[in-house]
Amino acid sequence: MVLLVVDTQDMIVTNELFQYETFVNNIKQLIHLARTKGIEIIYVRHDDGFELTKGVKGFEIFEQFAPMNEEKIFDKHVNSAFRDTGLLEYLRSKNEDTIMITGLQTDYCIDATIKCGFEHGFEIVVPAYCNTTVDNEYMTAEQSYKYYNEKMWNSRYSRCVSFDQACDMF
Template sequence: MRNIVLLVVDVQNALINEHPYNEEKVIENIRQLISTARDNKKEVLYVRHDDGKGTELEKGIDGWQIYSKIAPNENELIFEKKYNSAFHKTGLKEYLDRNEIDTIILVGLQTEYCIDATCKSAFDHDYKIIIPEETNTTFDNDYLSGEKLYEFYNYKIWNKRFTEVISVEEVKKLLTMPT
């Protein structure tokens, strides 16, 4: 791993206010990873979703804002998106390539939508992807609980196919390694 970033996707007020599965643990784990990354001079990048006018994720309204417990510092970049993938029409890939980033630690919401699309897009672009356990989440739907969706994607779809799903403690160690 030459260069590593922590990519925080769609941890926005409107989604957190709906109380996704394992919400408190996920936020705490993300908060710890952000703190470790910053303490070790590793870049933290944010992605924020705009779902359009009249939605709970409309640009500029409170629901669209990044959740305060994990909010970016003034100098940290936010990539704005309108699609599930953090790579589609955002400039993220160009930024990562320009800065010779080869490894992405991926966290955020929602497991089966934007995290899945971002994970697979990153894989297609030849980045090494790491997903720390209990750092992505989602909601119950008509077919599966948020817990089952989390388990299915993390351990059946992604792990050892598109990414490595490893413990938060292991990821903290990676973040403390010199570049």
């Protein structure tokens, strides 16, 4: 199993996120636990080439989740962490079959990454309150979170588990 931390970049880890404090605390705990237990942590950064791009303030990973020197970072240009990033090839070279996915944003990059990971044959685990988003023109952030975590993904594309269950998996 690997812990995948998607798009937790300074510019978008803000108080506007649904359950911001819980999200930050949970991710910090998972990162700490994974490091303690020897679980590989892989980071993904979104580079849209405009606002959120290398060299722009806010592009780097949120300080409280910062990777250690030996931890891998893959940059992506579309919603899925698997498209043209090298992540798929890396995971296959390591014979990984299970990915615990965390990060931003529930209704964009997390959704695409979960579904693409599923299509590539990975077992996907989604810990509760370890992904989040902001309000959009159709749904509140809370509605988006609940729709994806409680209805869309579980038992279709992933196994959605409680935070405690996720910690026990390490």
